[in-house]
Amino acid sequence: MIDNSLGEQYLRIYDELNFDNQASRRVGFCTLENYYATVMEHVGTEVLNTGIDIFGENLAEQWTVTKQILETVDREPPSEFEGILQEVKKHRGNLYHNFREDIPQRRLDAIRDVAEEWRAWLIDCAREYWDTFGAYTLEDFDYIANEINDYSQAYMGDIALKLPTIKRELDYAFRTIAKQRHRRLHYLETPDIFLYDLMPNKTSSEISKISTTYGKIGMMASKIKKGEEIDTDEGEDLMYDARNILISICEQEDPFGRTFNNLHSSE
Incomplete structure (x- = not known):
């Protein structure tokens, strides 16, 4: 820091x-x-x-x-x-x-x-x-914060409509912290290594769980896009997990020890 x-x-x-x-x-x-x-x-x-x-x-x-x-x-x-x-x-x-x-x-x-x-x-x-x-812009922060707020209201909506959007939102969030750390996006090839670099305050088991969740969301979003049948219960669980990933992203500190929350509190 x-x-x-x-x-x-x-x-x-x-x-x-x-x-x-x-x-x-x-x-x-x-x-x-x-x-x-x-x-x-x-x-x-x-x-x-x-x-x-x-x-x-x-x-x-x-x-x-x-x-x-x-x-x-x-x-x-x-x-x-x-x-x-x-x-x-x-x-x-x-x-x-x-x-x-x-x-x-x-x-x-x-x-x-x-x-x-x-x-x-x-x-x-x-x-x-x-x-x-180099940092998150306030627009980036507000975007992620609004998504977290939507989840906090426990409105899941139609999984088939919502989950592909969630995948895009997670991609956006990862790009944001990748930009913050001047990293190129290699997470699709080596997700654990990429995530560990972007989220250094997480343990290896937490990183592994985030990586697995992200992978499952991607596979289910792909099924939805192809018109294949999905497990609705699993989809709702994944959307809840996605909320936690977004929260984790907002918890990451910049090089000056500031997070999304304390940046906003100083405005």
């Missing part, structure tokens, strides 16, 4: 160091670089979909890609942050290519001083990006 404690372990280590010698200052710089890299890596992969593993790319490349993505929501880093990241880039090149290179403590302090403010700014930008491009 993305929150304002991201990368905090590196700041704690840095704050405990004694900078009275060159070795500790070099270690301090590496610790701060890991902090900035970790925050950007998590925000990039969880929210911005940068497609870059920070541990395989240098910090400058990650920062460049991050800024380009944030331009889509008209967010530009303050000059202070830009200057600090450029300074990290410069010192990284000097320190990593010369083991005798030192870094003044005042420069370390400057990099440390803006660390938390920079993190809060980046997370705020990422949240705006997510709400604009």
